[in-house]
Amino acid sequence: KQEVTQIPAALSVPEGENLVLNCSFTDSAIYNLQWFRQDPGKGLTSLLLIQSSQREQTSGRLNASLDKSSGRSTLYIAASQPGDSATYLCAVEAQGGSEKLVFGKGMKLTVNP
Amino acid sequence: NAGVTQTPKFQVLKTGQSMTLQCAQDMNHEYMSWYRQDPGMGLRLIHYSVGAGITDQGEVPNGYNVSRSTTEDFPLRLLSAAPSQTSVYFCASSYFAGSYNEQFFGPGTRLTVL
Numbered sequence: 001k002q003e004v005t006q007i008p009a010a011l012s013v014p015e016g017e018n019l020v021l022n023c024s025f026t027d028s029a030i031y032n033l034q035w036f037r038q039d040p041g042k043g044l045t046s047l048l049l050i051q052s053s054q055r056e057q058t059s060g061r062l063n064a065s066l067d068k069s070s071g072r073s074t075l076y077i078a079a080s081q082p083g084d085s086a087t088y089l090c091a092v093e094a095q096g097g098s099e100k101l102v103f104g105k106g107m108k109l110t111v112n113p
Numbered sequence: 114n115a116g117v118t119q120t121p122k123f124q125v126l127k128t129g130q131s132m133t134l135q136c137a138q139d140m141n142h143e144y145m146s147w148y149r150q151d152p153g154m155g156l157r158l159i160h161y162s163v164g165a166g167i168t169d170q171g172e173v174p175n176g177y178n179v180s181r182s183t184t185e186d187f188p189l190r191l192l193s194a195a196p197s198q199t200s201v202y203f204c205a206s207s208y209f210a211g212s213y214n215e216q217f218f219g220p221g222t223r224l225t226v227l
Contacts, residue, residue, distance in 0.1 A: 032214060043203060044218040089156070093214055100146065100171060101205075101216060105155040 002027045002094045006104035014112050015082060021075040021107055023090035028068045031093040034101070035064050035075050038087045047088075048075070080111045115139050117219035119204050125225045126194040134189040134222050136204030142217075143209035145187040149173065149200040150221075156203065162187055163209055194226045 003026045013019060023033070032051045036044040048057045048064040050073070056065040063076040077084060087108045091101040120135045138145065146161035158171030162181040176198060178190040187206075191198060201223050207216040 034216065036218075043220040044205075046215055046217065049215045091156075093216075100158050100161060101156075103148075103156040105153070 002030075002092060002102045004090060004092055004102050004104040006088075006090060006107045008107065009105065010108040010110075012110040012112065013080060015080060017080050017111075019077040019080050019109070021077070021088055021090075021109070023073040023075070023104055025071045025073075025092050025102075027094065028071055029095040030068065031095055033064075033066055033073050033090060033092050035062075035073075036089045036091065038089060038106070040086075044089065080109075082111050082113050085109055085111050117204055117206050117217050119202075119219035119222050121222060122220065123223045125227065126191075127227050128195060130194050132191050132194065134191075134202055134204075134224075136187045136189065136219060137185050138204075138206040138217070139185065140206065140217070141184060142206035143184065144214075144216075145181065145204065145206045146171070146216075147177070147179065147187070147189045148203045148205065150203060151200050159189065159202075191224075194224075196226045198224065199226045200224060 005024045034049045035047040037047050038044050050057050050066040061078040066073045087106045089106040091103040117138045143164045147159040148156040150156045157173050159177050160179040162168045165181050165184050168179050181187050201221050203221050204219040205216045207214050
């Protein structure tokens with residue numbers, strides 16, 4: 001059974017720091033890995049999707065990498081801002097026909113001004 | 114495009130009542146799914162559908178029914194609400210098209226069962 005882990009569960013940093021968020025998964029048979037952002041009381045917003053054949057994806061200050069063989073992904077946030085404060089979730093789409101996402105429990109990020 | 118829409122945003126039920134959570138998407142996505150999000154448990158898949166007329170169970174299907182009569186709509190029915198179904202419910206959709214399968218989520222429905 002695929003399991004996705006995000007450690008730590010929470011992180012508090014001063015504004016301007018470069019951040020690395022970690023995600024690990026147990027089964028490398030995935031179609032893709034997706035990073036989401038969730039603001040309090042809101043839905044999930046897709047940030048980046050990395051296909052299983054790709055190594056990384058970039059969008060603005062965000063860069064996500066994927067090492068499928070070791071079951072790891074990182075989300076890099078450059079020059080963090082208070083507006084980056086949110087919960088970040090990673091999810092893998094497992095191979096096998098159901099196309100379902102398996103989520104980590106998320107990491108709550110607080111960026112202090 | 115409105116994307117994925119969900120109604121209602123908030124709902125309070127008494128134990129034993131039934132209700133339907135609505136989900137619709139206007140992106141012509143084949144794949145739709147329902148998740149529930151609980152503190153400390155993350156998001157868990159309830160039911161999913163790979164196209165009109167086709168549904169299947171996810172990780173936590175008990176107490177819920179779904180149907181998919183059109184591509185656009187995927188309602189979730191609670192047959193007899195229980196306090197354990199107090200949760201935030203999210204609907205999601207995506208193209209059913211191989212490895213590039215970005216999923217889009219609705220804003221959620223916050224359900225409280227008393």
